[in-house]
Amino acid sequence: MSEPYYPMLTELACIRPFAMISPNCMINGSTKDGVNGHIGTGPYVLTDFVTDEYAVFERNENYWGEAPAIRKITVKVIPDNQTRIMALESGEIDLIFGKNMIDADAISQYVDSDKFTVGLSDPTSTRHIVMNTTHEILGDPAVRRALQHATDRQTISDGIFYGLEQPADTLYATTVPYCNVGLKPYEYSTETAAQLLDEAGWVLGSDKMRAKNGKQLALDLLYNSDSVTEKTISEYLQSEYLKLGISMTIHGEEEQSYRDNMKAGNFDMVFNICWGTPYDPQSSLAAMRAPVYGDYAAQQGLEDKAEIDEAITKILTSTDDAERQELYKSVLTNLHEDAMYLPLTYECNKALYTSALHGVHFGTDQYDVPFADMYFE
Amino acid sequence: MKKGLPMKRYVVRRLLMAIPLLLAISFVCFCFINLIPSNPAEVALRVQQTPVITDEIIAAMEEQLGLNKPFFVRYFDWVLGCLHGDFGISYVNPKRTVAGELLRCLPATLQLAGTSFLSSWRCSVSPSASSVQSIRTAGLIKLCADWSL
Numbered sequence: 001m002s003e004p005y006y007p008m009l010t011e012l013a014c015i016r017p018f019a020m021i022s023p024n025c026m027i028n029g030s031t032k033d034g035v036n037g038h039i040g041t042g043p044y045v046l047t048d049f050v051t052d053e054y055a056v057f058e059r060n061e062n063y064w065g066e067a068p069a070i071r072k073i074t075v076k077v078i079p080d081n082q083t084r085i086m087a088l089e090s091g092e093i094d095l096i097f098g099k100n101m102i103d104a105d106a107i108s109q110y111v112d113s114d115k116f117t118v119g120l121s122d123p124t125s126t127r128h129i130v131m132n133t134t135h136e137i138l139g140d141p142a143v144r145r146a147l148q149h150a151t152d153r154q155t156i157s158d159g160i161f162y163g164l165e166q167p168a169d170t171l172y173a174t175t176v177p178y179c180n181v182g183l184k185p186y187e188y189s190t191e192t193a194a195q196l197l198d199e200a201g202w203v204l205g206s207d208k209m210r211a212k213n214g215k216q217l218a219l220d221l222l223y224n225s226d227s228v229t230e231k232t233i234s235e236y237l238q239s240e241y242l243k244l245g246i247s248m249t250i251h252g253e254e255e256q257s258y259r260d261n262m263k264a265g266n267f268d269m270v271f272n273i274c275w276g277t278p279y280d281p282q283s284s285l286a287a288m289r290a291p292v293y294g295d296y297a298a299q300q301g302l303e304d305k306a307e308i309d310e311a312i313t314k315i316l317t318s319t320d321d322a323e324r325q326e327l328y329k330s331v332l333t334n335l336h337e338d339a340m341y342l343p344l345t346y347e348c349n350k351a352l353y354t355s356a357l358h359g360v361h362f363g364t365d366q367y368d369v370p371f372a373d374m375y376f377e
Numbered sequence: 378m379k380k381g382l383p384m385k386r387y388v389v390r391r392l393l394m395a396i397p398l399l400l401a402i403s404f405v406c407f408c409f410i411n412l413i414p415s416n417p418a419e420v421a422l423r424v425q426q427t428p429v430i431t432d433e434i435i436a437a438m439e440e441q442l443g444l445n446k447p448f449f450v451r452y453f454d455w456v457l458g459c460l461h462g463d464f465g466i467s468y469v470n471p472k473r474t475v476a477g478e479l480l481r482c483l484p485a486t487l488q489l490a491g492t493s494f495l496s497s498w499r500c501s502v503s504p505s506a507s508s509v510q511s512i513r514t515a516g517l518i519k520l521c522a523d524w525s526l
Contacts, residue, residue: 034472256420
């Protein structure tokens with residue numbers, strides 16, 4: 001490395017997509033052709049597996065730390081949501097763990113159950129909408145702020161996620177490292193939204209729709225058609241914005257096409273989800289500086305784009321924690337005030353397990369399942 | 378023997394005719410796959426959840442998958458590979474080969490298809506069984522179907 005890079009240790013500690021491996025496990029000095037063993041230092045050892053069926057982990061008797069209580073763990077591959085729940089109900093499995101393993105509808109039925117326990121982590125990532133600042137209407141910060149005020153996140157959280165995804169006020173939750181910087185949320189207020197639009201020249205016509213110089217306030221929202229949730233949120237926002245005189249068309253495209261359009265900046269507004277822990281905020285902010293996802297294209301209309309990019313680069317190479325915090329504050333404040341990210345809800349990791357199982361909690365990484373701390377009574 | 382010859386010739390002719398037909402079908406499929414607007418190298422990287430997909434990584438993946446070669450070269454490479462039993466690798470998980478995945482799923486597929494074949498045979502034969510022989514045959518099929526279930 002030619003320069004310091006502060007997230008280095010965080011990235012080395014990631015368990016996916018790349019992980020550390022003993023050189024003795026490599027085949028011909030690389031992992032390209034597979035590995036000849038799985039050697040680690042963790043509390044469990046992989047003893048058996050059948051691809052796409054199960055993996056068995058047994059207690060590592062040579063573990064350097066405290067020995068885990070559960071001797072043997074079988075991780076089963078059950079692709080279907082409903083089958084997973086049936087397996088839990090029948091006692092075939094004891095725990096379902098993961099961000100998208102159980103839908104909100106199903107998990108809400110177990111909230112008051114004695115037999116099963118529901119666990120929710122701190123926010124792992126933020127579900128949001130990116131507004132394209134190069135768009136001729138959304139290029140005006142007043143319109144973007146109006147949409148921020150016109151969005152009722154609490155209703156989305158309660159109505160669509162049964163409260164399991166909390167309303168999001170900022171692009172990153174305050175629990176994300178360096179992100180508790182005291183940003184003032186855009187309060188839900190249709191009056192403020194209407195006033196901002198009026199002041200920006202988008203006035204209501206006799207048809208109850210807003211227009212400026214004969215041009216209608218019409219926007220398009222792109223979503224991933226593989227996601228039922230995004231479609232539901234889109235339909236809700238469409239009906240809510242219509243009450244304010246904003247005409248919003250919604251259209252879904254299959255995942256790869258959706259992502260192609262996103263990267264190319266072919267959208268007015270588009271759904272997105274932050275990278276999540278442990279990649280937030282450093283890696284997702286770093287990626288905004290290049291055409292990797294939709295952020296780069298969508299930010300081209302920002303007056304302070306160069307300033308934001310410069311600060312992000314400085315953050316990554318800074319070795320002074322206080323300086324990094326200051327720079328993060330500046331970047332996050334600029335992005336928040338630019339109002340191009342419309343945060344909706346915070347995704348979280350979920351666990352549904354038999355109440356006989358104890359010690360279930362969530363790790364620092366969203367893919368980390370702390371089996372070693374679990375025990376049965 | 379004399380009676381069997383035309384049939385043998387017919388079967389051989391049909392089998393030989395299947396070769397250009399299979400080639401034509403595979404070529405048409407190959408063309409259609411190439412019409413998909415997304416860059417396959419980029420899609421592979423996305424599916425493998427590569428965090429930052431830069432132009433350099435896309436170019437490296439294109440080379441790895443042979444996508445930087447001309448269209449016809451790619452097609453013939455693929456056909457030659459298939460003839461040698463190499464159907465390529467899974468882009469979702471490059472550690473897995475397509476042939477390996479087919480073999481892994483084959484027993485379950487055969488079990489499912491065999492069972493459904495026997496079940497449908499049993500259903501179609503039983504009602505039409507009018508003679509003792511037919512009833513015996515149907516009984517045997519039923520037994521087989523019951524075992525397979």
